[in-house]
Amino acid sequence: MARSSTRAPSITDVARLAGVSVPTVSRVLTGSVPVSPERTDRVMAAIRELGYRPNGAARALVTGRQSVIAVLASNTTRYGYATTLQGIEEAARLAGFIVMITVIETEEPRAVQAAVDLALSHPVAGVVVLKFDPPGAAALHQLPDGLPVVAASGGRGDGVPHAVLDDTAGAMAATDYLLGLGHRTVHYVAVPTSGRRAGRATGWKRALTRAGVEVPPVLDAGWEPERAYEIGRGLAGRDDVTAVLCGNDELAMGLMRGLHEAGRAVPGDISVVGFDGHPMGRFWTPALTTVEQDFADLGRRSFALLGGLLGTGQTAKTSSTAARLVIRESSGPPPSAR
Amino acid sequence: MARSSTRAPSITDVARLAGVSVPTVSRVLTGSVPVSPERTDRVMAAIRELGYRPNGAARALVTGRQSVIAVLASNTTRYGYATTLQGIEEAARLAGFIVMITVIETEEPRAVQAAVDLALSHPVAGVVVLKFDPPGAAALHQLPDGLPVVAASGGRGDGVPHAVLDDTAGAMAATDYLLGLGHRTVHYVAVPTSGRRAGRATGWKRALTRAGVEVPPVLDAGWEPERAYEIGRGLAGRDDVTAVLCGNDELAMGLMRGLHEAGRAVPGDISVVGFDGHPMGRFWTPALTTVEQDFADLGRRSFALLGGLLGTGQTAKTSSTAARLVIRESSGPPPSAR
DNA sequence: CTCCCATTCTGAAAACGTTATCATCGGCGG
DNA sequence: CCGCCGATGATAACGTTTTCAGAATGGGAG
Numbered sequence: 001m002a003r004s005s006t007r008a009p010s011i012t013d014v015a016r017l018a019g020v021s022v023p024t025v026s027r028v029l030t031g032s033v034p035v036s037p038e039r040t041d042r043v044m045a046a047i048r049e050l051g052y053r054p055n056g057a058a059r060a061l062v063t064g065r066q067s068v069i070a071v072l073a074s075n076t077t078r079y080g081y082a083t084t085l086q087g088i089e090e091a092a093r094l095a096g097f098i099v100m101i102t103v104i105e106t107e108e109p110r111a112v113q114a115a116v117d118l119a120l121s122h123p124v125a126g127v128v129v130l131k132f133d134p135p136g137a138a139a140l141h142q143l144p145d146g147l148p149v150v151a152a153s154g155g156r157g158d159g160v161p162h163a164v165l166d167d168t169a170g171a172m173a174a175t176d177y178l179l180g181l182g183h184r185t186v187h188y189v190a191v192p193t194s195g196r197r198a199g200r201a202t203g204w205k206r207a208l209t210r211a212g213v214e215v216p217p218v219l220d221a222g223w224e225p226e227r228a229y230e231i232g233r234g235l236a237g238r239d240d241v242t243a244v245l246c247g248n249d250e251l252a253m254g255l256m257r258g259l260h261e262a263g264r265a266v267p268g269d270i271s272v273v274g275f276d277g278h279p280m281g282r283f284w285t286p287a288l289t290t291v292e293q294d295f296a297d298l299g300r301r302s303f304a305l306l307g308g309l310l311g312t313g314q315t316a317k318t319s320s321t322a323a324r325l326v327i328r329e330s331s332g333p334p335p336s337a338r
Numbered sequence: 339m340a341r342s343s344t345r346a347p348s349i350t351d352v353a354r355l356a357g358v359s360v361p362t363v364s365r366v367l368t369g370s371v372p373v374s375p376e377r378t379d380r381v382m383a384a385i386r387e388l389g390y391r392p393n394g395a396a397r398a399l400v401t402g403r404q405s406v407i408a409v410l411a412s413n414t415t416r417y418g419y420a421t422t423l424q425g426i427e428e429a430a431r432l433a434g435f436i437v438m439i440t441v442i443e444t445e446e447p448r449a450v451q452a453a454v455d456l457a458l459s460h461p462v463a464g465v466v467v468l469k470f471d472p473p474g475a476a477a478l479h480q481l482p483d484g485l486p487v488v489a490a491s492g493g494r495g496d497g498v499p500h501a502v503l504d505d506t507a508g509a510m511a512a513t514d515y516l517l518g519l520g521h522r523t524v525h526y527v528a529v530p531t532s533g534r535r536a537g538r539a540t541g542w543k544r545a546l547t548r549a550g551v552e553v554p555p556v557l558d559a560g561w562e563p564e565r566a567y568e569i570g571r572g573l574a575g576r577d578d579v580t581a582v583l584c585g586n587d588e589l590a591m592g593l594m595r596g597l598h599e600a601g602r603a604v605p606g607d608i609s610v611v612g613f614d615g616h617p618m619g620r621f622w623t624p625a626l627t628t629v630e631q632d633f634a635d636l637g638r639r640s641f642a643l644l645g646g647l648l649g650t651g652q653t654a655k656t657s658s659t660a661a662r663l664v665i666r667e668s669s670g671p672p673p674s675a676r
Numbered sequence: 677c678t679c680c681c682a683t684t685c686t687g688a689a690a691a692c693g694t695t696a697t698c699a700t701c702g703g704c705g706g
Numbered sequence: 707c708c709g710c711c712g713a714t715g716a717t718a719a720c721g722t723t724t725t726c727a728g729a730a731t732g733g734g735a736g
Contacts, residue, residue, distance in 0.1 A: 008484070010721055021687045026723060036685065051482055056460040058721035060395035062692050068438070068460060076427065077420040086415050089441050093453070098460055100406070100438045103427050115431070122406060122436055123394040144389060146346070225621055250618065257621035280588065283563055283595035285623055348693055359715045364695055374713070396693035400720050 009050040018046040029054060066125035069306060070100045072116070074135035078223065079278050080248065080295050081130055084152055087299020088128055095307060100124065107134040109142075116142045126306045128152060131162075133223075137194040148309040152302040153194055161309065163302040163319045167275070170291035170323025171203025174245055174273045177325060179211050181333045183243035183271065187235070189219045189228055189255060191247030191275075200247055200275060221247065225254030232258020235270070242334040243271040249278035249290055256284075256330065267332035277326065286329035293323045347388040356384035367392060404463035407644060408438045410454070412473035416561065417616050418586065418633050419468055422490055425637020426466055433645060438462065445472040447480075454480045464644045466490060469500075471561075475532040486647040490640040491532055499647065501640040501657045505613070508629035508661025509541025512583055512611045515663060517549050519671045521581040521609065525573070527557045527566055527593060529585030529613075538613060542583055559585065563592030570596020573608070580672040581609040587616035587628055594622075594668065605670035615664065624667035631661045 011029075015022045020039050027033045028043040035043070046052070060066055069092055075081050089099045102119040104112055116139055119127070126148035129140045136153070140160065143149055152163045178186045188204045201218060208215050219235075221227040228246065232255040235241050246252035252274030256266050266272050266286055274281060277292030301319045308316065349367075353360045358377050365371045366381040373381070384390070398404060407430055413419050427437045440457040442450055454477055457465070464486035467478045474491070478498065481487055490501045516524045526542045539556060546553050557573075559565045566589040573579050574597050584590035590612030594604050604610050604624055612619060615630030639657045646654065 012721075022721090023687065023723075024685090027686090030723080032723085034685070039686090051484075053458060053482065055399070055721050057395045057398035058692090059723075060692095061393070061399055061694085061721080062723045064692075066395075075424070076414070077417075077424050079415070082415040082420045085439075086413070086441070089414065089439060093440065093456060096456065098438050098440065098456060100436050101423075101427060102431065102436065103424070118431060118434065118436060120391060121394055144391065146389065225617065229621060253618055253621045257623065257625075260623055279563065280591055280618060283567060283591045285595065285598055287595075350693075360693090361695075361715065361717095362713090365714090368695075370695085372713070377714090393693050396720090397695075398720095399693080399722085400695045402720075 008055075009052045010055070011052070013050055014043065014046045014052050017050065018042040060123055066123050067096060068098045068100050068122065068124050069303070070102060070119045070122075070124045070127045071130065072102055072104055072119060072127060072136065072139045073130035074104050074133055075223075076101060076103060078248075079250065080132065080276055080293070083295035084130060084299040084302070087296035087301075088152075088303050089299075090296070091300040091303035091307075095303070097125065097303075104135040104139045107138040109138070112138045112142050115139070120144070120147075125310055126150065128302045128306055129160075131194045133192040133194055148306060150302050150306040150309065152298055161305045161317055163298055163305055165199075165293045165295070165298050166320050166322045167199035167291070167293065168203035168206070170275070170293065170325065171200040171245065172207040173203075173323075173325045174275075174289075174291050175204050175207035176211075177327070178243040178245070178271060178273065178331065179207065179213070181243075181271070181331065182336070183334050185213050185216055185240075186243045186245050187216050187219060187241055189221050189231055189244060189246045189251055191251065192222060200245075204245055221251050221254075223250075225250045228252070228254035229258040231255060232260075233262045235259065236262030236264045241270060242336075243273070243331070245273050245275070247275055249274035249276045249281050249288060252288055252290070252330070253278075253280075253284060256286075256288075266330050269335055271331040271334070273331050275323075277324075282328060284330070289328045289331040290326050291323045292326045294321060297321060346393075347390045348393065349390070351388055352381065352384045352390050355388065356380040398461055404461050405434060406436045406438050406460065406462045407641070408440060408457045408460075408462045408465045409468065410440055410442055410457060410465060410474065410477045411468035412442050412471050413561075414439060414441060416586075417588065418470065418614055418631070421633035422468060422637040422640070425634035425639075426490075426641050427637070428634070429638040429641035429645075433641070435463065435641075442473040442477045445476040447476070450476045450480050453477070458482070458485075463648055464488070466640045466644055467498075469532045471530040471532055486644060488640050488644040488647065490636055499643045499655055501636055501643055503537075503631045503633070503636050504658050504660045505537035505629070505631065506541035506544070508613070508631065508663065509538040509583065510545040511541075511661075511663045512613075512627075512629050513542050513545035514549075515665070516581040516583070516609060516611065516669065517545065517551070519581075519609070519669070520674070521672045522578075523551050523554055524581045524583050525554050525557060525579055527559050527569055527582060527584045527589055529589065530560060538583075538585055559589050559592075561588075563588045566590070566592035567596040569593060570598075571600045573597065574600030574602045579608060580674075581611075581669070583611050583613070585613055587612035587614045587619050587626060590626055590628070590668070591616075591618075591622060594624075594626075604668050607673055609669040609672070611669050613661075615662075620666060622668070627666045627669040628664050629661045630664045632659060635659060 015025045092099050104115045129151045131151040131153035150161045228251040274288050274290040281288035353363045430437050442453045467489045469489040469491035488499045570593040612626050612628040619626035
């Protein structure tokens, strides 16, 4: 049935079978110029019979228009990344674009270069970089000039249009909330960041400073919940820690488990607030208080920015949405205030 | 700095600047034929100066070789999907292929057709379909003949090479384990499946039947943990339910929350076993007993199968790995046996 | 009724940027 | 001196869209 051995049918084969010229087939396909109903029917019939499918490479070559956008990310499984990607894909698909994904595993220059080269070895209309962390930032810098590029991230900068999530305000709101509950201070367990300015850490510091509270050292956890779990076990022994803000929900979950195993109650002994609005957070026990961010929307906005760049050559410099504090069960007043 | 307005430099510009012929530039680029060191240097210098980047469309057009593989999936954020995708991407990238992702949102034929058409509007070397559910299965059927296709899924079938995860054995092991603990029966909360043969449900039924236990009705939850949560609340009132196997870990988490809110203890009153090995499962309280599956490996194996198809035209029909039961805290003996 | 122009559809030919094929040229070993 | 080999350039593909020119057709004016 399938003759996979023979060459795929081309527009010439269709034209021959339909008894029309090659451009006429093209016109039927693109609809750019009207074609008589009779010929249209013949062409359509020939297309069906042959199972013809236009060759995108040839089409891209002559039109110069590319319908593929590349997404560069360090990981596609973590909640924020995966959801942003989904948002980009959705918006792109609706606009008739296809999404190509290339993972940048480390920030090591050679690896980044190799990945970028691979991604750009294919003709792309533009690039969206998920710049949440060092590999993302590194990739952004290795991209050649003259290519439409948009970054999606928690922070702005670099002269490239950015779709951002205003996590600074979210972190401030969460810290203020904990302080308002009566906690003397709030500790912060950090995720990796893309540069000097980390929105979450900034917001947290700012809220503490504004409240006249000394800023405790940041606890670095990387991306691994496992690491947060260990930090949780460590924190359990310290009675000066009554509230912890975590860089993301996965970390918060790991941390809570560590506290739990070490015999500390959440929120009884220690309040924990996460970040991102992971869908599992509300089913956790205790349900996780978190700063919810709309990653899918971030993805859609990233693509919208890129679309502007592709269409008019100009686009807004940034597009930002606020994060939203969702109070559930994992946070409450400190033990002293009970 | 960036002259995005002017046309991108072509191989002709490079040849002119370097004072060599066009094919020589091509030869330097591809390394197919030796070029004298002197000319090579001149070409490389010209490439750098112009910021030249080969046009992949033209290259693909003339070589006929495609370096893009399309992945069709109904969702890219759920744990199993995202991890499989990551595995495919990794293997593809290492082999010099790029991964294009297209989401098939529903199984509605027109939507599926539109998505497939979009994905194939670009010339691709082959396709990997994530056939875990109805949209995936629908996409598989809409693919044209003569295109290298591989399916990644929980079950086999359809004459297309499949990389599978043997969840039947996993479900049997989990069910046997619960029965061995003294439970009279095991209930099953199902995820959507790609066809009549659902490995997990089959394994569960088989284990029950073999033990001479009547098979209780399947509880359908779809993909939403929210729905599992409601099922959990409903199940809480029934004292004939002491053990529940869930189609995935997210469902198990939702279910456990429902049980918890309704005042039932896990595993004291009811044992819960999940499926997939979600990384958060071990941090859950109680830590989730689950049937772990290596999705990243499934992705890598899918690509390997496709690679075989592309290289030799032939490939293994299936590639399968077993799932593994990981016992943690959410399962234990029934209340009667305590 | 005839003529001419505008309109609509059609086909020939060029173009897109690259690699593949073939012939040519030079130098070297036998 | 002949033949061969390695490097090079001219030219032909690849499959599509985009001119551009031509052939019908229709309508209005004389």
